[in-house]
Amino acid sequence: MAPLSETIQKYTVPWLQGDWPVDWPQVFGQAGDLVLEIGFGNGRFLADMAAARSKVCFVGIERAWGSIRRLLKRIDARELKNVRALEGDAAFLLRHLFAPQSLSEVWINFSDPWPKERHHNRRLIRDAFAAVLGERLKVGGEVTIATDHADYAAWIADVLARQSLLQSVYETPFVHELPGRVPTKYEQRAIDAGLPIHYFAWRRDVALSVETRIQKVGDMPNVILEGEYKRGDIQSLVARMAGRVWRETHRDIWAVIKVLESYRQLDDGHGLIAVMVREGELAQYFGISIVFRRRDQLLIKLSSIGQPRPTWGVKLAVMKVADVILEAQPSLRVASRTVGNWGDG
Numbered sequence: 298m299a300p301l302s303e304t305i306q307k308y309t310v311p312w313l314q315g316d317w318p319v320d321w322p323q324v325f326g327q328a329g330d331l332v333l334e335i336g337f338g339n340g341r342f343l344a345d346m347a348a349a350r351s352k353v354c355f356v357g358i359e360r361a362w363g364s365i366r367r368l369l370k371r372i373d374a375r376e377l378k379n380v381r382a383l384e385g386d387a388a389f390l391l392r393h394l395f396a397p398q399s400l401s402e403v404w405i406n407f408s409d410p411w412p413k414e415r416h417h418n419r420r421l422i423r424d425a426f427a428a429v430l431g432e433r434l435k436v437g438g439e440v441t442i443a444t445d446h447a448d449y450a451a452w453i454a455d456v457l458a459r460q461s462l463l464q465s466v467y468e469t470p471f472v473h474e475l476p477g478r479v480p481t482k483y484e485q486r487a488i489d490a491g492l493p494i495h496y497f498a499w500r501r502d503v504a505l506s507v508e509t510r511i512q513k514v515g516d517m518p519n520v521i522l523e524g525e526y527k528r529g530d531i532q533s534l535v536a537r538m539a540g541r542v543w544r545e546t547h548r549d550i551w552a553v554i555k556v557l558e559s560y561r562q563l564d565d566g567h568g569l570i571a572v573m574v575r576e577g578e579l580a581q582y583f584g585i586s587i588v589f590r591r592r593d594q595l596l597i598k599l600s601s602i603g604q605p606r607p608t609w610g611v612k613l614a615v616m617k618v619a620d621v622i623l624e625a626q627p628s629l630r631v632a633s634r635t636v637g638n639w640g641d642g
């Protein structure tokens with residue numbers, strides 16, 4: 298069996314680094330129907346589908362790293378060439394990485410039901426998700442959703458009834474049996490416990506065209522400050538930044554920027570701060586370096602830690618750090634900055 302690092306490179310897609318939506322025919326080296334499974338758990342259902350249909354391209358989304366590892370093991374052992382895994386939040390990845398009308402099938406098996414009412418907002422299948430799901434499916438494409446949780450099933454039926462692109466394949470919103478189906482791990486557990494399962498099969502039948510917004514990877518942001526400063530003053534300023542939080546909106550998406558830790562790098566005395574930026578469903582953790590370039594020049598840039606995608610929130614974080622330094626050191630001024638492309642990401 299190949300080492301984990303090799304299977305990661307072979308079967309996962311480093312989606313933070315590339316343009317969105319992903320060019321799937323290029324990733325797979327073939328143009329074929331594209332099928333997505335969301336929350337694939339132990340990966341057996343996905344690997345079995347891929348083994349049975351070698352001309353079809355399968356993508357699985359999971360946010361649990363252990364599940365990704367289990368899938369990679371399976372597809373490597375079976376030498377499947379037509380499966381790729383994406384690590385992250387399904388709602389976010391479906392919206393950004395898949396073009397409208399690009400998916401032939403979507404499978405959502407036993408999505409976490411979040412039974413407590415105060416946790417209902419964590420449920421994956423919600424109005425905004427269902428709207429994106431409908432748009433990403435091709436006309437004639439189908440989503441199959443299975444759950445053993447009666448309350449979540451009623452919730453899903455309501456969500457699907459409210460969207461406008463998908464229709465139930467059956468006369469009812471769901472059925473209790475799907476012929477020919479091989480149960481997933483959670484499905485088998487429910488069957489063994491004698492719980493009824495609710496299968497939703499909904500097909501897209503409306504050809505509403507939605508514009509694709511291509512999101513190129515932008516330049517890495519940096520700011521150069523010039524003027525007189527004392528290195529010690531800046532270092533203690535940087536050390537006090539831990540815990541700072543900024544909140545702003547951009548295109549109706551909330552961004553939260555939080556400084557987690559700040560360090561004085563030991564080897565050269567430069568500053569380093571660890572930052573978390575959350576924009577909607579995307580959270581990125583990375584470092585911002587404060588580099589003392591000359592006696593009268595400071596460079597604020599992304600460090601090599603974390604390799605974030607330079608989204609609006611990431612650029613804003615670099616600007617905020619520069620602003621804090623500018624406020625405290627009025628003798629400094631901005632000599633140059635590459636954070637201008639706010640439209641990207």
Ligand SMILES: C[S@@+](CC[C@H](N)C(=O)[O-])C[C@H]1O[C@@H](n2cnc3c(N)ncnc32)[C@H](O)[C@@H]1O
Nearest residue numbers: 336337338359360361386387406407481482483
């Ligand atoms: C209850 S398990 C079901 C696993 C498998 N589909 C089965 O039927 O055996 C739900 C799975 O979905 C994943 N998951 C839940 N919410 C997710 C999200 N928003 N994005 C990606 N994966 C998610 C979880 O990590 C977990 O592996």
